[in-house]
Amino acid sequence: MLEIKHLCAGYGKREIAHDISFSVNGGEILTFIGQNGSGKSTLLKTIAGQIPPLSGDMIIDGMNVSEMKRNNVAKLVSAMLTDRPKTDMMTCRDVVETGRYPYTGTFGLLGDADKKAVADAMEMTDSAELADCFFSEISDGQKQRVMLARAVCREPKILLLDEPTSFLDIHYKLTFLEMLDRLRKERNIAVVMSLHETELAEKISDKVMLLKNGICTGIGKPSELLDRRKLTEHFDISDELFEKYHG
């Protein structure tokens, strides 16, 4: 589904992630694990088209992204980013509807199929009852669900999420991941995301990629990569410190 080949990512001349390769199939979750500044966000932003890749190829269903129209890429890939949208006087339904943008015509008006996709996505993410509330007035956990509905109503093949569970309490964290798990199975979506919570990443991911200073130091099954010895080394934590707070 999504294939990344020798991707180098960064801003202008500053290369942050070096020579990254991986592939994800439909229904799979791949999670980036790494310290702050290890290049997780930069990679996700590059795959999402927010910053141009410095070199390398991104291939979706056999098509090279660099040869595709922006609007067509948007139909296949949708991203949930860390920065919040500016939603002056927008209801949650309005916000979700913006996800259908690549499918709408000249004036961006939604057809019946679009409206159904929006309603389905809101149902699926438990945000249907928020539809008429102003987006600016709901809680962080609710916002995150609405943003997921927005990303999902596009019916993408690939979903990118940058630290989707940060700032959420344990209840919202777990229900969010449960939703994501259901979604990828039901809709066969390939998910690429970054998570800080290694214990959650281990449970939900099919593959994890360890990133350190922009270099991939390991990719594979979470059970193989996320054992204690590798984790303490990857995050530069001493055994005592790990034992005291995490063991």
Place this chain on the structure above:
Amino acid sequence: MKKRTVISFLLLSVLTVMFIVISVLAGSADISPSDIINILFGGGSDETSAMILLKIRLPRTLAAAVLGGALALSGYMLQTYFHNPIAGPFVLGISSGARLTVAIALILAARGAIVLNSALMAAVAFFGALIAMSAVLLMSSRIRSMSLLVVCGVMIGYICTAITDIIVNFADDSDIVNLRGWSVGTFSGFKTESLVVCTVIIFAALTAVFFLSKPISAYQLGESYAVDMGVNIKAVRIAMILLSSLLSGCVAAFAGPVTFVGIAVPFLVKMLFGTAKPIVMIPACFLGGAVFCIISDIIARTVISPSELGISTVTSVLGAPVVLMIMLRKNKDNVRD
């Protein structure tokens, strides 16, 4: 369409027509509604009344409507572009930039160096607006704070106004008869030709902006979201800059400085419609700006009649409190965040 949107559009349309009629009726010469119908639809009437109506009141009213609409629309685009509710063509110095180049062109024309027609004048103003806009854009890349950007814009405005003053001071009196009245802003004295040129340019720009309402709605959410939605962000940015400069330049060239309309009207319209969706806001701002300026113009020429107030005097009194309100609201929102 939502019920509220339909009702609000109806309300604005009724207000526009109502105030156009009031504006045409208001003035020292008594012209009755039946006179107006006679003059417009060919019936017997005396020539003085016809003259006053067709050559003075009607062009002035229409100018207030069209230019007011243009101002509000250009303000709305600038606010969207900068994600800043207190951005506007006047506070960002764009109007002053347009006036500077127009002043130079007027003096050159008076000296016989160039022949200035309305279309050329609009082009010159557009050019000046773009120069000031470029200065604002250069600064905006370094400034994150909304209020600082506005302060920078005000400074750019002062610089342009100062240069305009210097140039005007060095010019002969005869060169600048045109400039004097125009430096306080007015919708009076429109020649039919200028009015036609203005109207054509402004309606072309309005149509173009309306066709941009979809990418503008994506841009509104923030740049990264627009990219996620597949928008060519560079093209949208350039289009917004060019169109808002064209609109505000056009007003600055033909009516001089008209303050606060660009900020107050989009805000009031947003409150009335209860939405910020571009597809509603674009036509609504235009209508709102038209109503606001027609009312301001009626006040400007009636309160101290037979003398007249500058249009900016009235728009400031009506508009500045709205701007203050926006800033106070914004602060409240920040506290809540």
